Amino acid sequence: MKICVFPSAEQMSKAGQELILRELKEDPSLALGGATGNTPKLLYGLLAQAAESGQLDLSQRQIWFLDEYFGKDMYYKYAINFLHNKFPKGKGIAVKNIHVPNGMYYFESQIVHSEILDEVLKKNRDDYEMKGPEVLIKPGAKHPFLKQLRKDTKTYEKSLPLKRVQILGIGREGHIGFNEVGTSDKSRTHLTVLADSTVEANAEDFEDGIVTRYAITQGSGSIMKAYLPVLFANGVKKTEAVHGLLVGDNPASVLRKHPNTHVYITADTLGEFKGSEIDKLKKKHEVNGV
Ligand code: PGA
Numbered sequence: 001m002k003i004c005v006f007p008s009a010e011q012m013s014k015a016g017q018e019l020i021l022r023e024l025k026e027d028p029s030l031a032l033g034g035a036t037g038n039t040p041k042l043l044y045g046l047l048a049q050a051a052e053s054g055q056l057d058l059s060q061r062q063i064w065f066l067d068e069y070f071g072k073d074m075y076y077k078y079a080i081n082f083l084h085n086k087f088p089k090g091k092g093i094a095v096k097n098i099h100v101p102n103g104m105y106y107f108e109s110q111i112v113h114s115e116i117l118d119e120v121l122k123k124n125r126d127d128y129e130m131k132g133p134e135v136l137i138k139p140g141a142k143h144p145f146l147k148q149l150r151k152d153t154k155t156y157e158k159s160l161p162l163k164r165v166q167i168l169g170i171g172r173e174g175h176i177g178f179n180e181v182g183t184s185d186k187s188r189t190h191l192t193v194l195a196d197s198t199v200e201a202n203a204e205d206f207e208d209g210i211v212t213r214y215a216i217t218q219g220s221g222s223i224m225k226a227y228l229p230v231l232f233a234n235g236v237k238k239t240e241a242v243h244g245l246l247v248g249d250n251p252a253s254v255l256r257k258h259p260n261t262h263v264y265i266t267a268d269t270l271g272e273f274k275g276s277e278i279d280k281l282k283k284k285h286e287v288n289g290v
Helices: 009-026 042-051 073-084 114-124 144-158 194-203 220-224 238-248 251-257 276-286
Strands: 002-006 031-035 063-065 068-069 128-133 135-139 166-167 190-193 214-217 228-233 262-266 285-289
Touching: 009 042, 009 144, 009 228, 009 262, 031 214, 042 073, 063 073, 068 073, 073 190, 128 251, 135 144, 144 214, 220 251, 228 238, 228 251, 238 262, 238 276, 276 285
Parallel strands: 002 262, 002 285, 031 063, 031 166, 166 228, 228 262
Antiparallel strands: 068 214, 128 135, 135 190, 190 214
């Protein structure tokens, strides 16, 4: 892994912008992998600035986002807002090139909210199996909507380009995408049950009063197939999760097995890592900034 520690979130995001500009310049066919959440907003703003100054044109690029809440198109709207609307006209990613897992399903002309999904799952136990938080819909699933969901997640997984710079944030308990604690490192795009801590941390996403406890997410295995995963984290709320990623065991720690993982973090996130622990890290990884 390449670990870079920056004094501030601004510097971290600037380095992210430079990395992405460099990578895209070298390979016109390279796609982006998008993350939502607060952490990458500064980065997206800097990419929009690069487009303003004529250094970047994303109009021919594809972007594949990590996840979506079940029963919502919130992250789809986020994606459009930050990668299309905030860019100068014609320089952002074209709406048709923005891909987000589908979270919107309809049953009897109503959006299937998380509570309806609860009911469907309760009544159709033969259609799926649980593996930790993963809800794995079986090939022979009978319920039409579960069948469709399985088909959609498979299609999304198959479409993911390997040649992509996968931007990542990290959750407080170490999730990447919505791969919560207990998800298999090899998981592919799937329906998942969100951890209570995720629902709590993302409370501002549910201002409409409809909380969802499910999401569709790329799997850890899907993320690991990307050519360049780059994870951003800043703030002390992420210290424990980042320590898990660097030396412990949480969903993000699978990234240690990827030969090209970049970890961009701020010094406050690294927190109380002692000199000897940093020395140990330096023996295994390239570490800059400390
Ligand atoms: P955040 O979310 O960037 O809003 O902290 C990160 C995540 O949950 O993956």
